[in-house]
Amino acid sequence: MTGKHVLYASIPAWGHVYPVLEGLTELVRRGHRVSASASGSFAPEVGKAVDVVRYDSPMDTAHVELSDMGNVLPLMLKETRAAYAALERVVREDPPDVIVADVLSTAGWLIGQATGIPVVRTWPVFASNSEFSLHQDYGSRSDTDESMAVFFAAVADFLDEVGLSSSVSPQRFFDNEADRNIVLFPREIQPRGETFDERFTFITPCIRPAEDSPEVGWLAAARPLAVVSLGTVFNEKIGFFRTCVEGVERLGWHTAAALGDKVPPERIGPVSDRVLLRARLPMIDALRHASVAVSHGGLTSTVEALAHGVPVLVAPQIGEQRGVADSIERLGLGVRLPEPFTAAELADVIKEVVNDTAMADRLALFRRKLRGGRSGGEFADAVEAAFV
Template sequence: MGRQVLFASVPAWGHVYPVLAGLAELVRRGHRVRCLASGSFAAEVGKVVEVVPYESPMDSARAELADMGKVLPLLLEETRASYAELERAVGERRPDVLVSDVLATSGWLLGRARGIPVVRTWPVFASNSEFSLHQDYQSRKDTDESMSAFFGAVASFLREIGLESEVSPEEFFDNEAERNIALFPREIQPRGETFGSRFTFITPCVRPAEQSPELAWLREAKPLAVVSLGTVFTDNLDFFRTCVEGADRLGWHTAAALGAKISPADVGPVSDRVLLRAKLPMIDTLRHASAAITHGGLTSTLEALAQGVPVLIAPQIGEQRGVADRVEALGLGVRLHEPFTPDQLADVLKQVADDTAMAERLARFSQRLRNGRGPDEFADAVEAAFPA
């Protein structure tokens, strides 16, 4: 007999895409799965599971995510909004297990409040006593004053929901569950060998190809450099211009995802070897790519590696510096240090393209990812948390 699963998410594609195939597998196994989803995410999520709609502060204030000083207050606003909707959803139909994204603290808190088993999902590097993303890579710009104000606001929220005696403000900020799913292989995780049985590392659940109208162009684009800065840090016009020019100097094609802040006209006149879009059909594009030039988001990096594409990472924040370090350590790509010139980028592209040893490592790693049981591993880990 199927069980009830409620997934607490945040409106960020790098956190949503890695779990959709796993949630779909739970549905295939006969479980009833609901997922928190804000307006711009509801349609995509609704193709896979039942949507619990809500108004997300993160969805309507996406530009603030680029300012690391505003991230924590915004996450607290997100927790307030999503907690209220999750509480209603639990009241309507109590789940057997709450699956909660690492940024969806509302799910973890509601599990504590209602005594519901919680499984935490990590689409970003996990932390333990041996490794901390915040400390090792200084992923935020906090001051004593800002943290004091943040912890005070958290304490007020915990009082409102009746958890002030069970959860400290520090736990709100940095916590894990009894069961955690890291949505990537253990060797990607810094100090991965130090994570014990509370963490299950799985093969990534890479989304399927889009079969987009751009396929005709992509099939003829050889060699092809894919350029993207994700969905948050997308207003670096010089970065896009430099990448297009650098690839052009080698006679390569370029497909660039510019985001919502930069238009193709901003990049300037380009040749017919260049495809500029606000958003690319990324899996279609990567399947035809020779290299990916990226910010180093973990999800987008894994999507490239799953297609056997070397990644050139220009990190924008601390977490992405960590991804770049792991990719270099595994010999699957290189880190770019900004600012770089078109000539310097062209040199790096050529070196990577000519590196046969890297190509062999990529082939082995991508085969492992493509042949893995990611959705099954995800569903197995969630089912293990069901009460007897």
């Protein structure tokens, strides 16, 4: 196949970027040119794999309460404006043959609407169709009639500015569909996965390689090890981290915790030498040596844990994460923690999980499934199918 130009559009969130990097790299290996939008803090990592389309992302530097849709909606529109301008320049100067757009990259979808360039949507989160909606089934949105009215008015102005007001309504800006979709995890994890038709291609996930971080020596010697994380967004719960450290300490285990950039390590301590606290934990290195993961239930981080055969104890904070907890329990690959939970309760759950031989067998089988496909190759095949 003659080399094509692929334009990838995402948002500045590692849980959305990491799952596609191997697939984008495979496209390059096959002789295609790949350009990818990336803001300042993401550009170095993305640039290792593909050409970077730099832009200043409002989301990358935002300091707002993301559980409040009154904050999220205006930020979402600002992100779309910034990304659309960058993508539009690429399309004008070096037109791509296909646009691959993350489900939250409305700018990528809109560029496709404006130009007629085929769009392939990627889903690092649960996909939606007529039978399942994350928003409806798990109440993952907190918008009100008032906030939506203000948002739609601002969207209408933007659509008019970019010449799309006659073909795209403000409602379609928010809830739109694509004819081609790549779901970045196996169908078994997807709620009501059997209802998704041929427009949705479920692939073996692309799992990041070992990071060979400075912490790898400590992690390799820390047995047994519990990995603790609340992700990169809703991670200011100092009490959560303290409870997890105390619960794991009761077992005499080691703890490696990713605190994010909002919780200083000294707010958790003092801690023993069995505890490693980092703002950003080398997660793959940690999971390679972990016996259990305690997390918020982000889908990407959960799939990464399962790909290493690690059971996941989920403390969900938002609708999507409740969905992940339900899927993990349905598959018998982990448990949902009580809300709230004590250190003693966490210690008991950890003991129960690590002594569950049936769960260990299920984890081993699912690990082989997550590792047994072509991952990046499956992603590249699905993108190539969109070339016209």
